[in-house]
Amino acid sequence: MRMRMTCVATIATLAVAGCASTSPGYGPGYGSAGTAPASGRCFDCGTVVAIETSAAGGGTNVAGPVLGGIVGAVAAKELARRNTDSEGRRNVAIAAGAAGGAVAGNAIQNRVEANRSGYTVHVRMDDGRTTAVHQADLGGIREGSYVRVQNGRAWVY
Structure with missing residues (x-):
């Protein structure tokens, strides 16, 4: 009986220890502030490839x-x-x-x-995706700027 309890305790300890370890290059998960993947760049960052201006009242629409x-x-x-x-x-x-x-x-x-009215900012993300966000002002963003896309807006990173 004592041997059986020791085996069960050892297996449980190894199982819990295996769950607690982390693999190299893995962070705490999406949305964690201040973390970046092993490459040194953030997962929601990229380079601005185009900026389109859209003005209100550009034409008559009935x-x-x-x-x-x-x-x-x-x-x-x-x-x-x-x-x-x-x-x-x-x-x-x-x-x-x-x-x-x-x-x-x-x-x-x-x-x-x-x-x-405002600007549509097209961003090529570091992982190859392309995204576009619409915002009222640019806040210093230009084509070629490295930005972070967060909460539906591009921010200079």
């Missing part, structure tokens, strides 16, 4: 107002059908819904385009 007008007219038609018997009131409601929908669609489109 998709927002048109789609908003259609949705507004359909919604107003359905509401007027349920709430009134007069054909004239239905037509006025449909026209008002279309106009309101067009104004709302235009406002939504302008807000979306304003959020798109």
